[in-house]
Amino acid sequence: MTATNTLPVFSLHRGSLPLLISIPHLGTRIPADIAGTMTPVAQSTDDCDWHLDRLYAFAKRMGASILAPTYARYVIDLNRPPDGANLYPGQDTTGLLPVDTFDKEALYLEGHLPDETEVARRREAYWKPYHEALANELAALKARHGNVLLWEAHSIRSQVPRFFEGRLPDFNFGTSNGASAAAGLGEELAAVVERHGGYSAVANGRFKGGYITRQYGQPSQGVHAVQLELSQITYMQEERPYAYDETLAAQVEPLLEELVATALERVKAC
Structure with missing residues (x-):
């Protein structure tokens, strides 16, 4: 699916397991017509979930x-x-069309903030196709396998004072306080990290799962959704140019694979 005069809105690789990994903040492109209304800081896409396609290879x-x-x-x-x-009422967050960075730097030139017409246009051109693909793939996997695991892959800098004090735990699992997945799955995954050693973990702490986790995670209907917000300090350089750290990544990748496999086996058994 493509938006007008642009590259494809998303890529979808179809696999053989009852497992869909969604990486909704991986993209770095900004269409020229939108970029022309934005500040230079926007071009760095600082708040991207960097390198997760590589980490989840x-x-x-x-x-x-x-x-x-x-x-x-x-x-x-x-x-x-x-x-x-706002998915976290009373807490600061960025919106559907962010107007500033996590560090509160303005993304738009003065007088160029998106109006409601532009919000609607982007929702139709970019948001809707991604969610249609997500829903359709989940439906296809569910029809083929019965139960399905939706793994929401995210990452964030280890320290973002706007959203939380101090350093974030390394592995932050969200299951909407247990509503989006099998009972206790988030806590079970956090326990796997703790047994592994070397990393900290929490379930349903600062990050409980975003819209995708909460909207599509319906364990009673056979779709179990888990969000992992991974601290970027575990696998990459957190400052520009946001380089991938081969040594750190090589240590965290096997644990990630164990976590996904653990969640998948739990979902299959439901």
Whole structure:
């Protein structure tokens, strides 16, 4: 699926397992017409979930379906409700069309903030196709296998004072307080990390799962959704140019694979 005069909105690799990995903040592209209204800082796409396609390369080998967008969250945030409602009432957050970075730097030139017409246009051109692909792939996997695991892959800098104090735990699992997946699955995954050693973990802490986890995770209907917000300090350089760290990544990749496999086996057994 493509938006007008642009590259494909998303890529979808179809696998053989009842497993879909969604990486909604992987994209880095900004269409020229939108970029022309934005500040220079926007071009760095600082708040991207960097390198997760590389870190999760094992998932394709194991047979997962993988869905990822082309365009940056600065164009539109695919993990926000279509009406832009705050998923964490009372807490600061960025919206459906972010207007500033995580460090509160302005993304738009003065006088160029998107109006409601532009919000609707981007929702139709970028948000809707991704969610249609997500829903359709989940439906196909469910029809083929019965139960399905939706793994929401995210990452974030280890310290973002705007959203949380101090350093974030390394592995942050969200299951919407247990509503989006099998009972206790988030806690079980956190326990796997703790047994592994070397990393910290929490279930349903600061990050409980975004819109995708909450919307599509319906364990009573056979779809179990888990979000992992991984601290970027575990696998990459957190400052520009956001380089992938081969040594760090080689240590965290086997644990990621074990976590995905653990969740998948639990879902299959439901």
